[in-house]
Amino acid sequence: MADFDATESLKAAANPFRVIDPEKIPASRFYDEEFFNLEAEHMWSRTWQMACRLETIPEIGDWVEYTILGKSVIVVNTKDGVKAHHNHCRHRGVPIAGGHGNDRGNCAKTGFICPFHGWRWNMEGDCTFVYGKQLFNQDLLEAEDLKLRSVRCETWGGCAYINLDDNALSYVETMGSALDGLDARGIGNLRAEWWYGTVLPANWKIAMEAFQEGYHVMKTHPQLQQATPVLYNSRYGNDTGGQGPAINPDMSARDNILSQFAQFELLSEGMAGLVHAKELEIARQCLDVELPDDPAVAVPMWFGLVMDEVTKQLRARGENIPDIREAATKYPLDALQFNFPNSFVLVFFSGMTSYRVRPLTPETCLFEIWSLTNFPEGQEPDPVLEPIMLPYDSKEFPKIPQQDYSNIPIQQKGMHSQGFEYMRLSRVREGLISNNHRVIDGFIAGHSHARLAPAIQQLSLNFDGPILEFDL
Ligand code: FES
Ligand SMILES: [Fe+2]
Numbered sequence: 366m367a368d369f370d371a372t373e374s375l376k377a378a379a380n381p382f383r384v385i386d387p388e389k390i391p392a393s394r395f396y397d398e399e400f401f402n403l404e405a406e407h408m409w410s411r412t413w414q415m416a417c418r419l420e421t422i423p424e425i426g427d428w429v430e431y432t433i434l435g436k437s438v439i440v441v442n443t444k445d446g447v448k449a450h451h452n453h454c455r456h457r458g459v460p461i462a463g464g465h466g467n468d469r470g471n472c473a474k475t476g477f478i479c480p481f482h483g484w485r486w487n488m489e490g491d492c493t494f495v496y497g498k499q500l501f502n503q504d505l506l507e508a509e510d511l512k513l514r515s516v517r518c519e520t521w522g523g524c525a526y527i528n529l530d531d532n533a534l535s536y537v538e539t540m541g542s543a544l545d546g547l548d549a550r551g552i553g554n555l556r557a558e559w560w561y562g563t564v565l566p567a568n569w570k571i572a573m574e575a576f577q578e579g580y581h582v583m584k585t586h587p588q589l590q591q592a593t594p595v596l597y598n599s600r601y602g603n604d605t606g607g608q609g610p611a612i613n614p615d616m617s618a619r620d621n622i623l624s625q626f627a628q629f630e631l632l633s634e635g636m637a638g639l640v641h642a643k644e645l646e647i648a649r650q651c652l653d654v655e656l657p658d659d660p661a662v663a664v665p666m667w668f669g670l671v672m673d674e675v676t677k678q679l680r681a682r683g684e685n686i687p688d689i690r691e692a693a694t695k696y697p698l699d700a701l702q703f704n705f706p707n708s709f710v711l712v713f714f715s716g717m718t719s720y721r722v723r724p725l726t727p728e729t730c731l732f733e734i735w736s737l738t739n740f741p742e743g744q745e746p747d748p749v750l751e752p753i754m755l756p757y758d759s760k761e762f763p764k765i766p767q768q769d770y771s772n773i774p775i776q777q778k779g780m781h782s783q784g785f786e787y788m789r790l791s792r793v794r795e796g797l798i799s800n801n802h803r804v805i806d807g808f809i810a811g812h813s814h815a816r817l818a819p820a821i822q823q824l825s826l827n828f829d830g831p832i833l834e835f836d837l
Pocket of ligand 1: 454483
């Protein structure tokens, strides 16, 4: 292809499903098997993916299996850091860990033992035992060749990331300065309080896109809209809103603040760690503080006060948290940070909720949520090792994801409806959806990592943002 430079991959694929008009996303991208295979071959095989939270592998020898589209990777904590190996026996290919192999357990002493003929590997991936060596041509048993095949693995922000492409840029180079705001908010110190999973009957992108704009709040989360209508109406109703607290000039300062607090309560009840109960309590204490009468002055002051009190009081309990106001001022974050291709975090004060979506089939995906918060050193709970798997319509999910999940399966059905050719997107508020699709197309077009990384970085803070121009 003429516009490829010498560093571009030779694996460019014909993509009959590509987005041609950025405001129109073809419906077939959400169910067609051929497009699903293009994503698998050209995007999932070359992109960084959150493989596990580090607290699930705290000891040397702890490991977890990460799976993506039939590929299985072992992520293991070794004395030289976290490493990843492809999960297959070098003899006849049986997975040596996970659902089809050993029981979950620390491998420091035993290593990984193939369940078929008992060959063994240590955590570094060296083969340590071959039963009946003399039966084999010794050329087949060279140490280097028997090593487990390694997978790119890096740790950042409390998680291990893997990439199946040996030629990828590092995770930090790929994400660039997009990581700075989460770093400043101390994401690496957070621990999971709970972890839920569900299988949604929808394409993985449909599931993710339910979280890629706030335009759905009015109808999907009416309780949030009702608590602070000015926030949502100014952003979606007449499009005058910006970042920061929205203020209703027709209400007193006190009533404005009470409506902000009502929003915190709903977020706390509806999404746990997003506004943690301990932060809600601190915000409640701040309700009685004397503030100026002008709501335009009082509301931002009150927000600053709550951030300062959360910082002060949680630090006094021994939590290692940054100055929340300083972090929020230096790195303003609009509700959500998206990390291409399939994870995102919602941020409010000191805690976060973290999400990961993985395709299973063209029309099903695995959707996971973690509620993350800080704990004083030495008081961290036992790590949550497995998600609680619930049916997608379970009433046990917090209220906000319950509401989001209610749309996702029916939207998937709509993709097949006769005459529905494409989604039409708002160019100013639903840009992230379009931009994400076009970066996927950039992978399918075989662009180099160096060319893809700037677009990936632009996506991170693109929540509720516009359709962007990419050099892809
Ligand atoms: S397949 Fe693993 S030891 Fe034979
Ligand atoms: Fe939502």
